[in-house]
Amino acid sequence: MPTTTAAARATALSKIYGSGDTQVTALDAVDVDIEAGRFTAIMGPSGSGKSTLMHCLAGLDSISAGQVWIGETEVSGLSDKALTQLRRDSVGFVFQAFNLIPTLTALENITLPLDIAGRKPDQQWLDTVIDTVGLRDRLTHRPSELSGGQQQRVACARALASRPTIVFADEPTGNLDSRSGAEVLGFLRRSVDEFGQTIVMVTHDPGAASYADRVLFLADGRIVDEMADPSADRVLERMKAFEQARG
Ligand SMILES: Nc1ncnc2c1ncn2[C@@H]1O[C@H](COP(=O)(O)OP(=O)(O)OP(=O)(O)O)[C@@H](O)[C@H]1O
Numbered sequence: 001m002p003t004t005t006a007a008a009r010a011t012a013l014s015k016i017y018g019s020g021d022t023q024v025t026a027l028d029a030v031d032v033d034i035e036a037g038r039f040t041a042i043m044g045p046s047g048s049g050k051s052t053l054m055h056c057l058a059g060l061d062s063i064s065a066g067q068v069w070i071g072e073t074e075v076s077g078l079s080d081k082a083l084t085q086l087r088r089d090s091v092g093f094v095f096q097a098f099n100l101i102p103t104l105t106a107l108e109n110i111t112l113p114l115d116i117a118g119r120k121p122d123q124q125w126l127d128t129v130i131d132t133v134g135l136r137d138r139l140t141h142r143p144s145e146l147s148g149g150q151q152q153r154v155a156c157a158r159a160l161a162s163r164p165t166i167v168f169a170d171e172p173t174g175n176l177d178s179r180s181g182a183e184v185l186g187f188l189r190r191s192v193d194e195f196g197q198t199i200v201m202v203t204h205d206p207g208a209a210s211y212a213d214r215v216l217f218l219a220d221g222r223i224v225d226e227m228a229d230p231s232a233d234r235v236l237e238r239m240k241a242f243e244q245a246r247g
């Protein structure tokens with residue numbers, strides 16, 4: 001059922017790396033709501049703060065100022081132990097470089113976070129995820145025996161296996177050819193449409209962004225624009241306009 005509740009939220013979120021002369025303001029008082037059950041894309045030039053924003057929203061990185069919530073929980077107020085638990089139970093992360101364990105099979109990689117947490121997988125959900133990513137006949141293969149697209153689908157399945165409140169994906173198709181990329185994007189889209197999953201994805205590719213419901217545009221650590229129901233052409237036009245404005 002669609003809902004308008006935020007799956008994650010930040011107010012006046014700032015992130016400053018370093019100090020003195022080498023200080024970098026990666027995020028500059030960002031206010032953002034990530035709607036539950038929707039697919040949000042984050043775009044912007046290299047260094048604009050996209051990865052930093054996702055890491056801060058996911059509780060993977062400390063923040064310098066402001067507040068971050070995952071669901072109803074304010075992340076900044078948590079003890080290390082509570083934060084670890086929140087990340088484990090509520091957050092899935094897909095990295096550009098797959099980050100699979102080479103010695104484990106596809107299935108073992110998918111269930112690894114659950115195994116570490118000492119949780120039994122919900123078998124029915126696991127089956128749904130495996131069938132949706134189309135990996136049923138590859139479950140005993142190790143990462144080196146899988147194509148790039150298949151490896152990234154394993155990483156997506158791993159992120160979804162615990163039914164997290166929110167899945168963050170940082171350029172999940174950055175290392176894939178267009179066909180494998182389309183497979184991964186199709187899967188992410190289906191997980192939103194069919195299971196009400198909440199997804200936030202960083203991408204440089206207007207075609208990838210067009211799979212999302214909403215695109216946020218970042219520049220110099222601020223959200224400078226957003227677009228609903230994006231098409232690749234409209235995203236490309238908007239990016240060109242930004243580039244012209246920046247000179
Ligand atoms: N650990 C760090 N220490 C110091 N500065 C950092 C650190 N991580 C990121 N930065 C700086 O913060 C800014 C934002 O970086 P971030 O990685 O969020 O950019 P991005 O938008 O994801 O870029 P890309 O598209 O290249 O991945 C950059 O100027 C970067 O150099």
Ligand SMILES: [Mg+2]
Pocket residue numbers: 050051052170
């Ligand atoms: Mg990045």
